[in-house]
Amino acid sequence: MFGAFVIAAKDLRQRFRDRSALILGFVAPVAVAALMSFAFSGVESFHANIALVDNDRGQIASALRGTLTGPELSDVLTIREASDDAAARRMVDDGDAGAGLIIPAGFSAAAVGDRPIGLRVLGDPDEPLQAQVARAVADAYVAQLNADRLAVHTALAAGVPESRGAELAAAVAKLQSPESVQAQPTGYRQLRTASYYAPAMGIMFVLFAIGFTARSYFAEQRTGTLERIGAAPLTRGVVLLGKSLAAFVYSVVSLSTLAIVSSLAFGAEWGPPVPAFALILAMSAVLVALTALVVATARTERQAEGLATIVTFVLLLLGGNFVLLSQAPETLRRLALLTPNGWALRGFTDLATGAGATSAIVPVLVMLGMAVVLGAIAAIVGRGRLT
Amino acid sequence: MRAALAVAGVSLRRMLRDRTALFFIVVLPVVIITVIGTVVQNPGGFRIGVLADQLSGPQLATSLVDELKSVGPLHTMADEPAARTALRRGEIDAVVLVPTGLDADLLNGKDVRIPVLAGGAESTQSAVRSAVAAAVARHAERVQAAAFAARTTGTTTAEQLPRATALQRVTPRIGISTENIATGSDYLPLGFSYSAPTMLVLFVFINALAGGASIIQTRQLGIYQRAQAAPIRVRSLVLGETLCYLVFALLQSVLIVAVGALLFGVSWGNPAAAVALIGTWALVGTGAGMLSGALFKTPDQASAIGPVIGIAFAMLGGCMWPLEIVPNAVRTLGHVTPHAWAVDAWITVLSRDGGVADIAANLAVLAAFAVAMLGLASIIHQRRLTS
Numbered sequence: 001m002f003g004a005f006v007i008a009a010k011d012l013r014q015r016f017r018d019r020s021a022l023i024l025g026f027v028a029p030v031a032v033a034a035l036m037s038f039a040f041s042g043v044e045s046f047h048a049n050i051a052l053v054d055n056d057r058g059q060i061a062s063a064l065r066g067t068l069t070g071p072e073l074s075d076v077l078t079i080r081e082a083s084d085d086a087a088a089r090r091m092v093d094d095g096d097a098g099a100g101l102i103i104p105a106g107f108s109a110a111a112v113g114d115r116p117i118g119l120r121v122l123g124d125p126d127e128p129l130q131a132q133v134a135r136a137v138a139d140a141y142v143a144q145l146n147a148d149r150l151a152v153h154t155a156l157a158a159g160v161p162e163s164r165g166a167e168l169a170a171a172v173a174k175l176q177s178p179e180s181v182q183a184q185p186t187g188y189r190q191l192r193t194a195s196y197y198a199p200a201m202g203i204m205f206v207l208f209a210i211g212f213t214a215r216s217y218f219a220e221q222r223t224g225t226l227e228r229i230g231a232a233p234l235t236r237g238v239v240l241l242g243k244s245l246a247a248f249v250y251s252v253v254s255l256s257t258l259a260i261v262s263s264l265a266f267g268a269e270w271g272p273p274v275p276a277f278a279l280i281l282a283m284s285a286v287l288v289a290l291t292a293l294v295v296a297t298a299r300t301e302r303q304a305e306g307l308a309t310i311v312t313f314v315l316l317l318l319g320g321n322f323v324l325l326s327q328a329p330e331t332l333r334r335l336a337l338l339t340p341n342g343w344a345l346r347g348f349t350d351l352a353t354g355a356g357a358t359s360a361i362v363p364v365l366v367m368l369g370m371a372v373v374l375g376a377i378a379a380i381v382g383r384g385r386l387t
Numbered sequence: 388m389r390a391a392l393a394v395a396g397v398s399l400r401r402m403l404r405d406r407t408a409l410f411f412i413v414v415l416p417v418v419i420i421t422v423i424g425t426v427v428q429n430p431g432g433f434r435i436g437v438l439a440d441q442l443s444g445p446q447l448a449t450s451l452v453d454e455l456k457s458v459g460p461l462h463t464m465a466d467e468p469a470a471r472t473a474l475r476r477g478e479i480d481a482v483v484l485v486p487t488g489l490d491a492d493l494l495n496g497k498d499v500r501i502p503v504l505a506g507g508a509e510s511t512q513s514a515v516r517s518a519v520a521a522a523v524a525r526h527a528e529r530v531q532a533a534a535f536a537a538r539t540t541g542t543t544t545a546e547q548l549p550r551a552t553a554l555q556r557v558t559p560r561i562g563i564s565t566e567n568i569a570t571g572s573d574y575l576p577l578g579f580s581y582s583a584p585t586m587l588v589l590f591v592f593i594n595a596l597a598g599g600a601s602i603i604q605t606r607q608l609g610i611y612q613r614a615q616a617a618p619i620r621v622r623s624l625v626l627g628e629t630l631c632y633l634v635f636a637l638l639q640s641v642l643i644v645a646v647g648a649l650l651f652g653v654s655w656g657n658p659a660a661a662v663a664l665i666g667t668w669a670l671v672g673t674g675a676g677m678l679s680g681a682l683f684k685t686p687d688q689a690s691a692i693g694p695v696i697g698i699a700f701a702m703l704g705g706c707m708w709p710l711e712i713v714p715n716a717v718r719t720l721g722h723v724t725p726h727a728w729a730v731d732a733w734i735t736v737l738s739r740d741g742g743v744a745d746i747a748a749n750l751a752v753l754a755a756f757a758v759a760m761l762g763l764a765s766i767i768h769q770r771r772l773t774s
Contacts, residue, residue, distance in 0.1 A: 020691060020692065023695075024691075024695075032699075032702070035702060035703075035717075036702075038713075038714070038717060039708060039714075039717055040708070040712070040713075041714065046507070046508065046510050046511040047510045047514075048514065073513075075509060075510055075513040076510065076513040076514050089568055093568050115559060116559055116560065116561040118561055118562035118563060118564055119562075119563045119564075120565075120566060121563055121564065121565040121566070122565075122566055122567075122568055123565050123566065123567045124568055125567050125572055126572050126573055126574050128432075129432075129433075129514065131565055131567075132432055132433075132518060133514045135565060136458075136517045136518040136520070136521040137521070138563055139524070140520045140521040140524045142560075142561040142563070143521065143524030143525055144524075145561055146525075146528050146560040146561055147524075147532060149558060149559075149560070150528050150529065150554060150555055150560075151531060151532040151535035151536065153554050153558050154532040154547060154550055154551045155532075155536040155539045155540065157536075157550055157554060158537075158539070158540045158547055158550060159540055160536075160539050160540060168539065171535070171539075172535060175531055175535060176498075176531075177527040177528075177531060178493055178496075178497075178498050178527055178530050178531055179498075179499050179500075179501060179523050179526060179527035179530065180498070180499075180500055180501070180520070180527075181500070181501055181503050181516055181523050182500040182502050183503060183505070183512075183516055184502040184503065186471065186474060186475065186504045186506060188474070188475040188506075190506065190508055191476065302407075306406060306407030306410070309411075310407070310410050313410075313415055314418075317418055322419070322423070323422060323423060323426040323427075324426070324477075326476050326477035326478050327426055327427075327477075328425065328426040329425060329426075329428075332422065332426065333478070346476075349476055349477075350475075350476070353475045353477075354475075355475065
């Protein structure tokens with residue numbers, strides 16, 4: 001057993017002396033996670049900039065403008081006045097406004113009559129949500145006018161004589177919408193890009209270490225180091241254990257460093273330390289099992305490298321390390337749960353959004369289960385190979 | 388020239404015989420294009436979660452859910468905790484909890500408040516709520532009209548509701564029309580038309596960089612020196628290797644273009660512009676491969692550090708996310724890489740129907756990158772081989 005520690009310590013010393021291992025394990029994940037959180041910093045929140053053209057200047061048009069510029073909507077949108085249609089078009093086209101809203105001439109007068117004039121939204125195909133929001137706020141405003149007109153028509157159709165039309169029109173003006181939206185707090189934190197991509201990138205770079213470790217095993221076989229170790233009273237199992245331990249420690253240190261640096265430097269949320277560390281340990285255990293499987297299956301250094309690369313990229317792609325899984329269709333999200341890194345990311349996502357420490361239990365157990373199964377397969381394949 | 392072709396042929400065969408390399412050249416690009424293309428789709432509005440039992444509830448509740456379809460795609464959730472979890476993970480943008488007593492309350496003339504839980508940043512939440520509020524207001528129009536007609540005629544709201552619903556379809560309302568200002572997008576089209584061209588740019592470059600390993604190996608084995616014993620000029624050797632990389636880059640491009648067009652129905656735009664761009668980018672890849680072979684000292688360095696540089700350039704250059712969303716400084720920095728110029732050119736070709744003339748400036752910049760890298764690489768190679 002002591003031999004395993006000696007081998008692990010030697011492997012770790014070797015790894016921490018290697019500049020490219022340091023770059024892959026520590027510098028690259030921090031740099032990439034920083035770049036990603038910086039790149040996405042502008043798209044995490046939404047705000048509509050709407051160019052408004054009032055060609056009508058009537059009473060209802062002014063009231064609409066008042067609603068749009070009022071305090072209730074100041075969170076959602078900013079209104080910029082445009083002198084005419086062409087100016088609004090230019091603003092949308094140049095990106096100075098995300099969408100345009102045009103109140104046509106005669107709008108107020110026609111709004112209460114039977115031939116209402118519609119509003120026009122100018123949309124930029126690149127910013128579909130801007131146009132949707134412009135449309136929604138205008139729609140919510142005119143809904144009351146539409147409801148009033150519909151109320152008069154329904155009453156008339158229900159048998160109220162036409163002669164009472166004026167009376168009806170006066171009565172509906174006092175009506176209020178019977179249904180309204182009530183904002184309810186979710187009690188959760190928003191998932192920030194940094195909180196997703198920091199662990200995603202960290203896991204990506206530790207998965208690259210599979211190839212690294214597997215190659216070093218075969219390099220030692222090629223150079224005869226393993227045979228010489230065989231002269232000592234150490235079994236091949238102890239050698240493997242030592243190497244696994246080194247890979248495990250490397251992965252834990254790499255991910256923990258990233259967790260600390262990214263939380264301090266760019267506000268990535270890794271959740272409470274204990275469950276987050278449990279996820280890191282479980283992910284590292286799977287990493288060791290995967291490495292053992294690659295070493296057990298491959299016959300040469302080259303094969304080990306190829307196999308490790310393929311395993312790594314398939315896991316990264318399916319697990320959601322490259323794409324924000326929450327935006328993905330459900331099938332992809334299900335596929336992600338076939339991979340250990342997919343479970344790790346789910347765990348980190350839950351912790352980052354404030355789901356409570358217990359949310360990490362299932363991901364940790366699943367990953368440990370995967371580690372056991374993969375490790376068992378590696379042991380069976382490896383034993384078959386040796387005998 | 389014949390010598391150069393022979394060198395190219397041998398090198399190319401060697402590169403294509405490597406099974407790990409084939410994974411990177413054939414399998415990985417296709418899988419990545421599939422995954423990213425599936426994720427980067429326009430959701431068509433905000434993703435709204437509704438509870439399963441609301442889909443088959445009483446009439447007003449189901450018609451409200453129908454109305455919500457105008458906000459964006461509806462996602463059916465098993466129960467409220469499931470909906471809240473999906474919201475927290477960012478899988479949906481809002482949950483609308485239609486109250487169970489909605490029909491009874493509305494028909495009895497009570498006002499109803501509909502709880503909406505919105506996810507994302509504060510401003511995004513307000514935008515989602517506005518969109519939901521507009522749909523709710525439209526639904527309320529007919530309820531309000533029916534209640535009014537019931538009051539004026541001494542009947543019940545339930546009796547008047549079918550009339551109001553029918554009238555709502557025919558009564559002129561203040562409509563809102565959206566007109567897209569289509570002077571061309573600053574983004575690539577979504578879906579596979581986004582992932583295929585960006586991954587073409589990424590993989591041609593990365594695989595060329597990693598392919599530099601084979602030049603280094605040839606050099607380390609002393610094959611170039613032995614070749615010089617034959618009546619062969621150094622220039623032919625360098626030219627041969629260059630040709631090999633050019634063919635390699637073109638093969639990679641043709642593969643991705645074909646897979647994109649045949650499997651995913653990607654339209655590659657104006658053929659002349661696409662061919663010019665692919666050809667120029669293949670030259671950039673050739674330059675990158677030759678330079679990687681010249682600058683790296685060991686094959687391991689080229690195959691380990693090459694992809695890291697390739698991915699970093701791809702991130703900066705807009706292959707992993709649109710440069711339109713990043714802060715200005717990052718965008719400017721991105722244009723240090725050839726990738727940004729290539730992706731910009733693809734945007735012009737695919738989103739604005741650009742021809743060769745429209746991307747001439749980008750082609751010129753890319754050609755300059757290619758010439759600079761090729762020039763530098765051949766100087767280094769010639770010097771290494773003659774000394």
